[in-house]
Amino acid sequence: GALVYQYPRRTICKSGTSMRMECQAVGFQATSVAWYRQSPQKTFELIALSTVNSAIKYEQNFTQEKFPISHPNLSFSSMTVLNAYLEDRGLYLCGAREGVLYEQYFGPGTRLTVL
Amino acid sequence: GDQVEQSPSALSLHEGTGSALRCNFTTTMRAVQWFRKNSRGSLINLFYLASGTKENGRLKSAFDSKERYSTLHIRDAQLEDSGTYFCAAASSGSWQLIFGSGTQLTVMP
Numbered sequence: 001g002a003l004v005y006q007y008p009r010r011t012i013c014k015s016g017t018s019m020r021m022e023c024q025a026v027g028f029q030a031t032s033v034a035w036y037r038q039s040p041q042k043t044f045e046l047i048a049l050s051t052v053n054s055a056i057k058y059e060q061n062f063t064q065e066k067f068p069i070s071h072p073n074l075s076f077s078s079m080t081v082l083n084a085y086l087e088d089r090g091l092y093l094c095g096a097r098e099g100v101l102y103e104q105y106f107g108p109g110t111r112l113t114v115l
Numbered sequence: 116g117d118q119v120e121q122s123p124s125a126l127s128l129h130e131g132t133g134s135a136l137r138c139n140f141t142t143t144m145r146a147v148q149w150f151r152k153n154s155r156g157s158l159i160n161l162f163y164l165a166s167g168t169k170e171n172g173r174l175k176s177a178f179d180s181k182e183r184y185s186t187l188h189i190r191d192a193q194l195e196d197s198g199t200y201f202c203a204a205a206s207s208g209s210w211q212l213i214f215g216s217g218t219q220l221t222v223m224p
Contacts, residue, residue: 034211043201044214057209091156100210103148103163104203109156 002028004096006107013084014115020080021110023094030096033077034104035069039090047092050077081112089114118142119204121215128222133173133190136200136218140183144204147178147185148212152199161187161200192222 005024013019023033032051036044048058050071058064071077077096081088091111097104118141128134138147149161162169164178164185173192178185185202199219203212 036214043216044203046211046213049209049211093158095212100205101146101165103160104212105160106150106158111156 002026002098002105004094004105004107006092006094006110008110009108010111010113012113012115015085016083018080018082019084019112020078021092021094021112023077023079023096023107025075025096025105028096028098028105029074030077031074031099032097033071034095035067035077035079036093036095037090038093038109039087042090044093047079084112084114086114088112119144119202119213119215121202121218123218124216125219126221128189128192128220130193130222130224131191133188133192135189136187136202136220138185138202138204138215140185140204143180143183143207144213145180145207145210146205147176148203148205149176149185149187150201150203152201152217154198158201189220192220194222194224196220197222 003026034049035047038044046059047062050056056069069079091109093109094107095104120139146165148163150158162176168177173190175188199217201217202215
């Protein structure tokens with residue numbers, strides 16, 4: 001079956017430092033990978049969409065300079081949170097799918113705590 | 116921008132009863148997904164619909180793109196159905212999912 005793994009599951013970093021999180025699709029070819037953030041008391045916000053053969057598209061309020069993403073192949077994506085501060089804490093979800101007409105599968109998320 | 120309005124935000128049911136969750140969309144959406152967040156925090160796929168209805172056990176979902184809404188019906192609720200349910204709709208432009216704010220369902224004995 002289709003599965004999405006994310007690691008680490010939880011991470012703590014000091015304010016101003018950076019941390020990298022990874023996402024791996026297993027059991028299908030992920031032509032697009034989307035990163036979301038669920039902040040405390042909020043729903044899931046789309047950070048960026050990475051589609052094969054296209055440039056990574058960032059949503060308003062999120063930038064490549066702050067959240068650089070690497071998507072080297074159809075199975076793997078990583079995102080870094082640079083210079084993390086309190087407002088960056090939350091649950092970061094990776095969603096992947098085989099194509100636009102297919103359902104999206106989500107990983108369990110990486111929970112980021114910033115001290 | 117495109118928005119997804121999910122209601123109710125919280126719902127309490129007694130075991131064996133049923134109810135419906137609803138998501139309204141401010142624009143035409145191409146597809147909708149329903150998820151339940153499990154005890155470990157993972158999003159479990161319940162349904163993916165581009166149109167019409169789907170049923171799986173005690174759950175049934177409907178999606179009407181023209182009328183801009185989707186519903187998730189739960190019948191004969193069980194204690195293990197408790198959790199947070201999310202709808203997410205794929206926008207016409209980017210096909211990316213826009214999430215509703217979630218419904219916290221509590222099933223009581």
